[in-house]
Amino acid sequence: MPHSPERRPNMQQIGQAAGVSKSAVSLALRNDPRIPEATRLRIQQIAEEMGYRRNPVVDSLMTQLRAGRQPTFQANLGLINCSPISDLSKNHTFRRLREGVLRRAEDLGYGIEEFWLQQPDMRPQRLKQIVETRGIRGLILIAALSPDTIDRGYVDFWYDFACAVIGVTHLNNRLNCASNDQYLTARRATGKVLELGYKRPMLVVPPHDDALLEDKFSAGFYSAARHLSVLDQIPVVPLDLDDPHAALQAIRQQRPDVVITNKSEFYSVLQDDGIRIPKDLGLVHLDWHDALANIAGMRQNNRVVGSAGVDLVVGQLQKNEFGSQEFPKVVQIESVWIDGPSVKLQKPVEKNVSKKKT
Template sequence: MMDIAREAGVSKNAVSLALRNDPQIPEKTRQRIQAIADRLDYRKDPVVAQLMARLRTTSEPEGNKATLGLINANEKGDAFTNHPTIPRYVEGCRRRASQLGYSLDTFWLYDPEINATRLQRILRARGIRGLLIVGLMNRNRLPEEFSEIWESFPCIVTGVRTRKPAISFASTDHHIITLRAFEHALELGYRRPGLVLDRTIDLLVEGRFSAGYRTAQEPLPRKERLNPLIEDRKGSGTLKTFEKWLKKERPDVIFTLYNDVRDQLESLGYKTPDDIGLIQLEWRPDRPNWAGMNQHNDLVGEAAVDMIISLLHSGESGPPPFPRATLIGGSWVDGITVRRQVSESELGTAS
């Protein structure tokens, strides 16, 4: 590194920053230093990089910690604290960042007092190293007016895969979660599992919920493969549509993301789990009695921090040519909304 600094006519610290694509160094200077490093066949020592990360977590004063930006990309400014899913991502981001010696500065993308130019200026003034983007729930695209920021910083998205720009992301594995939930339903003796889902959510995750459901149906006899109910759940005809679907498909258990499905069943005269079981595809601690899949979205947040730090170590910025994904598996949680089904053969044996 000293040879690079000598030839470039800069300090060793400037070389270190340039090789990490740190925006504190002007872009032309970074490119010149990086070109010299390539010509001199410079390679970062991974052991040294790991040691420096370790030193940061154990000995760096609180005020000097490297800082990451935690971007609230949701339209609602309170989404980090008042949302069924997003706070779990944030919890994991904060925990993992603290463990690794990083501090987090929070920004709301839809703050009326912030535009792209001002946000860029604030990020640079605060020495923000990379960006964790949390809260995309209605679409999987980032606002185009902030494109300069996505181009300038290492970025990782949580929860969804983005397009234009396509950025590396961490997410729960929606496909495998639905598949595993289906398998648990079959183990409990259910034979006609159904799926109730909001169309916007399934589109947001590129159909991975419904794809997992249809994949799990493949081993079943055709007469037991139900059509899922995927609709706009904000519409006024939701209950009527739900009732028609129940009568046509006759599910004995339902996978869903919505706690109000239980209320809808009760309003139509069905009891849970006596008549129809319910399995929550995003089990949450605030409804501990439900059976379902814990998505471990806090671990998604942790994975996002690990990914952004990896980008910092490798000096990568902007949308990558080949975006990477880290998928977190879920785990089954027992609950009173399902019960083991008794087969006809078991009934015959009992009698």
């Protein structure tokens, strides 16, 4: 018996009557070719008998969403390049952060205007005048390599805007931040090589890089390596690419079976020293990207980090929040492991298990 108009069935009820899933009902009612024609017709007939009627308002809205209509333009945001280099594309991490910012801003209906903080004629008052004249209320700080790279005149500058930092968390100015979770990146890289069968991992990173990340690389490494036997626990080795002799000497003395680093240049340094990768030594990169097809490592998903930074600023604008935050939000994006030919699967240790005779 058909349902009355006041009690029209939903897709879940139709699916139960037809013996199919709710999603199959949705596809069938839209004549989607992924559902066989005979099944589509049967589901449509059951829906009609049960009194189902399409909602034209909902249909219109869903059509717009599926068509991917661009949202109405909202405003412009400012992307503030805090690094000493004007072209962010020269650094693969900065380039991906920027791409994430641009894509997410476009999705939300915001434009992006870019400013270079370190250009010779840029001063706090000049930048503030430019930004305010253009009606920009939200700022995203990118590539802040250290607090020293930012002129002291900018100490209070950010507090007139909705503002977030992307890429690092070290700026102690109570601003929201989006970054990769470098602690988990190093911890999971170390855990992965142990899972592959390596026994003596070594972390080799420039001290300045680890300090910039508040020692998260070394902390993540130690948190995973502490479960090893004392003899297999190797201290973090500092890397100086201008003079890598000390790092190479540490490898010869400590005899690791895999090295974890954040510098792709170290691959060539090892090869030039006669080390065969992965036959003699495995190698893992902590900031893997598409150009490193010859290396295994952790992709830090920096485009997602940039996207999260936009969400933080837009969220502040929508709530009319400006200046320093009483409880700053830190959004940390996890990395994913990428297989590569710089590591090999070690043979697992066979346990000597005696079998009882039956």
